[in-house]
Amino acid sequence: MQTQFDTALSAFPRADLLQGPTPIQRAERLEQLLGLESQGIRLFLKRDDHMLLGGGGNKLRKLEFHLGAAQQEAVDTVITVGGLQSNHARLTAAVCARLGIDCELILTRSVPKADVDYELNGNVLLDQLFGATLEVLAAGTDSLARAEARAAQLRESGRKVMVIPMGGSTPLGSLGYARCAAEIAQQESGLGLIFNQVVVPNGSAGTHAGLAAGFELLERGTSIVKAYSVLSDRDSSAARTRTLTQDTLTLLGSNAIVQAHEIVIDGSQLGAGYGLPTQAMQDAVRLMARAEGLLIDPVYSGKAFAGLLADLQQRRFREGANLLFVMTGGTPGLYAYRETFQA
Secondary structure (H helix, E strand, O other): OOOHHHHHHHOOOOOOOOOOOOOEEEOHHHHHHHOHHHHOOEEEEEEOOOOOOOOOEOHHHHHHHHHHHHHHOOOOEEEEEEEOOOHHHHHHHHHHHHHOOEEEEEEEOOOOOOOHHHHHOOHHHHHHHOOOEEEEEOOOOOHHHHHHHHHHHHHHOOOOEEEEOHHHOOHHHHHHHHHHHHHHHHHHHHHOOOOOEEEEEEOOOHHHHHHHHHHHHOOOOHHHEEEEEOOOOHHHHHHHHHHHHHHHHHHOOOOOOOOHHHOEEEOOOOOOOOOOOOHHHHHHHHHHHHHHOOOOOOOOHHHHHHHHHHHHHOOOOOOOOEEEEEEOEOHHHHHHHHHHHHO
């Protein structure tokens, strides 16, 4: 039966990029290694890295709505922005290749790394394979202003252009993770359980905001989602996420008001800054690989999983809790951090 939430989402055009729900699997070996059985805690993984297009990852959910709008508006060129190793840029390039739309990426050297793997491997290599045009700017450059200027230039020549901001993290893009909240709720029914906490990384905030808005509309509340900030400090991340959650709810026709305390963000895993490795992240990536044979990226899920491990070690979850860790993809980024993991 279609709910009011489903009806609100269906009002927005969507490009089908996922080919169905992503799986949820239990991390039983991690539970054993972490001693969670004695606390009755069960740990599950939402495999948003498990997507067929472009190497997969959370940005595809946001791009479903951005590219749905682009197709409806007969857009022939998409321009987006991000860091040099942006997962969003890589997936935008892949989606545009799939849909026959020209793609231009305006990338900024936002992470102070200049080794050959970071410059040429990982997402940068894939951007080029997918046929995108790349422009690389110096750190501190306003890439969105450059994108808008380039879009204006193309429009003057008769092109129809869409500019997508960093991470696709707009109210429209966040609908992808509002939809994911409904997907998780359906999977809970199949699993015969309820998740007490859904854990995500928080960068440009679209994943967190979308899930928070979705669970709010499902009457579960926004605080079911806990995030670890990887882009900026906790307060800045919380303010950005609250605004985006509120705007996403408004876009879906909700009158709900999001209070500051309802946005749950931990700022302990940022380290020296965005994209800069921490020892906790390295340990977390290795643990996931060696316990479950699964890969998580060093920029987003690696730091978020490190935060989850710290919370489990400090017994911050109640006994008997069911935890869902959203693996947001970005694994091509591992190859850009070879020196970090082989040092």
